[in-house]
Amino acid sequence: MTTPATPSADSAPLPPPLFDTAVVAGVGLIGGSVALGLRQRFLARRVIGYDANPDVLREAEALGVVDEVRAMPGEWLRGADLVVLAAPMRALTPLARDLAPYLNPAALVTDVGSVKAGIAAEMEALGVRNFVPGHPMAGSERGGVTHARAALLENAVWVLTPTDHTPLTALSRARMLVEHLGAAPVVMPPEAHDALVATVSHLPYLASLALTHMVARDERLSLLAAGGFRDLTRVASGDPRMSRDMVVENKVALREALARFRRQLERLEADLDEPEELLAAATEGKRTRDSLPVVRRSLLPPKHDLVVAVPDKPNQIGAVTQALGAAGVNIKDIEVLAIREDGGAMRLGLETLEDVAHASQILREAGFEVRGRS
């Protein structure tokens, strides 16, 4: 028997946890994953889940996502040295207002919202000194604490957006938290973050929605809508309320991105009368698109693509994945590139150059034509 205070001689003592008492406020997919990461990686002595929904708390406790649960804000919050606000976008500000009166001024406070300028200003107005706005860029098709898992955050880009008033010690503690959860911190001002996500996420959502509306209630259009159109409208298939909240919260940056998008479209439209200019634009666009990282976690081990030509025979997707599975090659991502599904090409995302070499050999021996790029 050992006690925490006196580890036995044959087991190395655990390092002291980064935090004593962590509170995760809002125990959904992201909050639950943060709580699991804190527990599984021994980053806090205890993790308290706070949620207004008692069903969520029961489930979080039953799944072992948190050590303790609380349904009402109160004096118990003063014991927390880490508070993570993990409510959905529209509930973040009310949540912050509910908890602010009880927060320990020394506690590190952070959030996980996907838009940053508003909450940063709100927390300053509330006088929460050690607040570091954050945005872990992770998600899943399935929400809720049931699907929470520590691995969701591993290797994810996690943007931290300190303001001019954020204490450097708080930023440094937040960065350590992110790194210890296995994610990759990227630091930038809130406004820069919001402008970036407006461009790469919120504007594409609105464009996708606009395109989708153009084919609504027209049978012939949806008949002719091919692979390219499906690709462009996939994000319109996400949760309408979450998507709506995201774009409304970021409407200032989004309007600016929309204005730039319109200028790009106008330039391309003008180039319809200048075919050489349009060819240059198309060529430059292809170069940019082809150089985008295949998966988001590009800070970390580089990912590699392998393109496999598949003949017009049945079950070629199965043949490719089975050959690689049998050889122990782990397919990290897969994308069907062909316009028609009975022949064409597919792209495999692999982890290492060794995997690429191994997979290329296996697939060539199985009679497939392959091309790699990293």
Added chain:
Amino acid sequence: MTTPATPSADSAPLPPPLFDTAVVAGVGLIGGSVALGLRQRFLARRVIGYDANPDVLREAEALGVVDEVRAMPGEWLRGADLVVLAAPMRALTPLARDLAPYLNPAALVTDVGSVKAGIAAEMEALGVRNFVPGHPMAGSERGGVTHARAALLENAVWVLTPTDHTPLTALSRARMLVEHLGAAPVVMPPEAHDALVATVSHLPYLASLALTHMVARDERLSLLAAGGFRDLTRVASGDPRMSRDMVVENKVALREALARFRRQLERLEADLDEPEELLAAATEGKRTRDSLPVVRRSLLPPKHDLVVAVPDKPNQIGAVTQALGAAGVNIKDIEVLAIREDGGAMRLGLETLEDVAHASQILREAGFEVRGRS
């Protein structure tokens, strides 16, 4: 031994071919596939390949794509009762001008260009009476006669766009040709076709190009560019010259589509101040997107989707496809839905409801959570 004129008693005589002498002018991916379909399905007594490039002709002959080849227009064309113009968009009109003086007035003439009003008007100006403009909606990642195959056209939507002057007998022969090649004819006026492809293909290309240009030369943007952004910009990765030619040829209809797209974007932008309106628009957009057919060949056997939740363990794509492959289920399409590649969900496109039931059972037994829709 039998001769073509006297089939033996124990083999049923082949039906007479639809055409005596077919000419495929431009022997690339589509032209080569048409030629192969004509030969393999016994639709013409002989198939002549015409191309300005002698290397292409040599390859077409060596691959058995055509029976004979010709490198120059001439009197030999008068013997053709079917002429398929299959050059790239920008070469179609010059090709038509080169061949027109030699065409037999009774020959059925069609083309495979992806924009229709221009070529329809051009052929009328040239006095080609039995011309039926066509657009087989098929393609492949890989071009050229080397990759031609009759199956490319099977079950493809093939739009035929007669004008007010097109003889009904010519339309009827063209429709029979398309059906005998295994494709699904859809008939509409050239202007309607051009407006539809402007909306579902050319406008999405320009939007994708505009988005791509917005992240050019910005490391941070490409770092944060996630799956959704990749989806929206995939079509910008196509061949720049072919894409450029397509949108320039269709610029009238494309400008109209751009104007409607701008109005949709403006309405969504205005709705940023009307969150309830925006929620309704997002909900309606999701409904429309979710009802799009998963593959284009929706005229034909319906396709069915199965969504599989995959846990955060290595090689789950392989596990799913191997389980189905071992059970003989043919995966027709595959799409990774998850935002992160180490967990989430994938969508499988299956051919029959039996396949869906069979695959669901196998995957559930293997411990996966599945949802189907058709």
